[in-house]
Amino acid sequence: MQRQALAWRREGRSVGFVPTMGYLHEGHLSLIRRARREVGPGGLVVVSIYVNPTQFGPTEDLDRYPRDVRRDLRLCREEGVDVVFLPSDASMYPGRDRGDYSTWVVEEQLTRSMEGSSRPTHFRGVTTVVAKLFHLVLPDVAVFGAKDYQQAAVIRRMVRDLNFPIRIVVAPTVREPDGLALSSRNAYLSPAERGQATVLWRAIQEARRRVRAAGANGVAAGTLRRMVERLVAGCPDARLDYVEFFEPESLRPLKRVARGAHMALAVWVGRTRLIDNGRLR
Ligand code: PAF
Numbered sequence: 001m002q003r004q005a006l007a008w009r010r011e012g013r014s015v016g017f018v019p020t021m022g023y024l025h026e027g028h029l030s031l032i033r034r035a036r037r038e039v040g041p042g043g044l045v046v047v048s049i050y051v052n053p054t055q056f057g058p059t060e061d062l063d064r065y066p067r068d069v070r071r072d073l074r075l076c077r078e079e080g081v082d083v084v085f086l087p088s089d090a091s092m093y094p095g096r097d098r099g100d101y102s103t104w105v106v107e108e109q110l111t112r113s114m115e116g117s118s119r120p121t122h123f124r125g126v127t128t129v130v131a132k133l134f135h136l137v138l139p140d141v142a143v144f145g146a147k148d149y150q151q152a153a154v155i156r157r158m159v160r161d162l163n164f165p166i167r168i169v170v171a172p173t174v175r176e177p178d179g180l181a182l183s184s185r186n187a188y189l190s191p192a193e194r195g196q197a198t199v200l201w202r203a204i205q206e207a208r209r210r211v212r213a214a215g216a217n218g219v220a221a222g223t224l225r226r227m228v229e230r231l232v233a234g235c236p237d238a239r240l241d242y243v244e245f246f247e248p249e250s251l252r253p254l255k256r257v258a259r260g261a262h263m264a265l266a267v268w269v270g271r272t273r274l275i276d277n278g279r280l281r
Contacts, residue, residue, distance in 0.1 A: 001085050005046075005138035014043040017139030019130060022049040023066040024075050027174040027182035031143045032079045034171045038141045046137050047076055048085040050092065055125030066187045085137065092132060105131045105162070110154050110251050114244050114264055115275070126151055127158050134164055142166055147173040147181045149264055149277040153251055173276075175201070181276045188272040196235035197269050200276035203228045203243070207263055211280040218258030221245045232267055241266035241273065248279065 008015055016035030020028050028047075035045045049072055056062035069086070076084050093101045104124050110116075111123040134142065144152045152170045159168055174182045179201030180194075189197055207224050225243055232240040243265040245257040254261055257280060264277035 001083075001087070001136045002138070004083070005136065008044060009138060014039045014141075015137065015139045016043060016045045017133070017137045017142040018045070018047045019133050019142065019144075020047060020049055021051045021065065021184065022072050023068055023184040023187070024072045025174075025182045025184065027145055027147065029075065029079055030174050031145055031171050032076070032081060034169060035141065035143045036080070038143065038167075038169060044082040045080070046083045046085055046139065047081050048087070048133055048137065050085075050087050050129070050133075052092070052125055052129040053089060054093065054128060055122050057119055057121055060119070061185075061188075064188075066184050085133075087136070092129065104128045105158065107154050107158055107161075110150065110157055113150075113246070113251060113253065114242055115150050115266070118241055118266060123151075123154055127154060130155055131158065131162070131164075134166055139166055141169055143169045143171055145173060146170050147183065147276065149262065150251065153249075179205070181274075183274065185272055185274065189269060193237050193270045193272065196238050197267075197272075197274055199231055199235050199238055199269075200265055200267055200274055203231050203265060204263060204276060204278040206231065207245075207257075208278065208280050211257055211259055211261070214258070216258060218256040218261075221253070221255055221257050224257055224263070228265060235269070237270045239268040241268060245280075 016039040018031045018035050051065050053062055073084060095101045105127040106124050107127050116123050144155060156168050159166055178198050180197050206227060210219050224245060228243045229240055232238045245254050245261055245263050246252055248262040259281055261280045263280060266273060266275045
């Protein structure tokens with residue numbers, strides 16, 4: 001991959017990159033289309049498919065994470081992707097099976113809250129694999145989904161702090177007609193759980209409504225948190241992991257929430273952990 005990327009660089013070709021863990025859905029396809037637009041005619045689009053083991057905790061769903069590489073390859077072909085990069089564990093983490101893989105990329109501020117506190121080793125895995133993929137694919141521009149809001153903020157910070165010459169684009173979340181954000185993990189939901197999974201979107205909508213109605217003074221974060229807890233409690237198979245109201249750039253938590261703030265939440269629906277977020281505009 002890196003040899004090919006260096007050859008493209010010598011030819012002056014522009015490379016757009018979409019890193020994924022596969023099991024592609026319309027959300028991924030929208031990132032691929034965005035990458036194509038960003039590089040323009042003559043540019044190249046690379047998609048990586050790699051279920052990165054180091055971003056899963058020991059009790060998480062690495063083994064059952066949905067995979068369908070044949071279908072993914074077909075979808076990439078239909079979207080006109082130039083290269084699909086499918087690295088192996090052995091090439092991404094040489095020596096890890098013997099316990100001698102020992103270099104990590106760690107962001108220390110934006111990863112403290114939300115996904116970082118619920119999943120303590122998650123972001124170390126994400127920043128490490130994304131840094132490695134950037135070194136292998138050498139893209140000019142990389143496209144990430146807004147559904148993983150904190151992840152996108154952490155990647156931007158990593159790119160700034162470590163001087164990667166890569167432009168990061170964050171593309172909007174794609175939703176089902178009832179508001180559920182597309183995610184590969186939606187495949188785990190039973191029909192009853194699928195119905196309850198709209199609670200994340202309903203919580204965002206209700207928070208938006210209340211923040212709008214409150215005007216300049218805003219609403220206490222505690223009041224909004226209790227509203228979200230009540231909505232989730234109304235779903236028999238759902239359990240709130242966290243809900244946070246924060247300043248969109250620094251991710252600093254807010255005590256009072258007014259328009260322009262951002263919210264993010266994680267909810268277990270049965271055995272499936274779903275995340276979502278939205279600007280309170
Ligand atoms: O968002 C994802 O799918 C993953 O976290 C990523 C960026 C591909 C890294 O494994």
